Amino acid sequence: MIVCVCNNVSEQKIRHAVDSGMSSMRELRQKLGVADSCGKCHSCAKNVLRECLENNVPTAHRHLHALVFQPMPSIATAV
Numbered sequence: 001m002i003v004c005v006c007n008n009v010s011e012q013k014i015r016h017a018v019d020s021g022m023s024s025m026r027e028l029r030q031k032l033g034v035a036d037s038c039g040k041c042h043s044c045a046k047n048v049l050r051e052c053l054e055n056n057v058p059t060a061h062r063h064l065h066a067l068v069f070q071p072m073p074s075i076a077t078a079v
Helices: 012-018 025-032 042-056 059-068
Strands: 002-006
Touching: 002 012, 002 042, 012 025, 012 042, 025 042
Parallel strands: none
Antiparallel strands: none
16 A cells, blocks of 8 residues: 555555664655655554554563553552
8 A cells, every 4th residue: 555645655665664673753754755745644654653663562572561651550549
């Protein structure tokens, strides 16, 4: 699927970019031109980027990440 029509950037190109080490919209914009022209593709490109990054993290790390960023229960609630 073409994500950025202005610069002919496909979902596959974004996936390859993430596989090669890119991890931010800034990098995708600089290297591929995603969301650099009209900007209509920004949210779609960001979703593809997020999905790729989540899929590249091993399952154990995803679970750990979820645990680390859970809010701590308040003392009043815990008692």
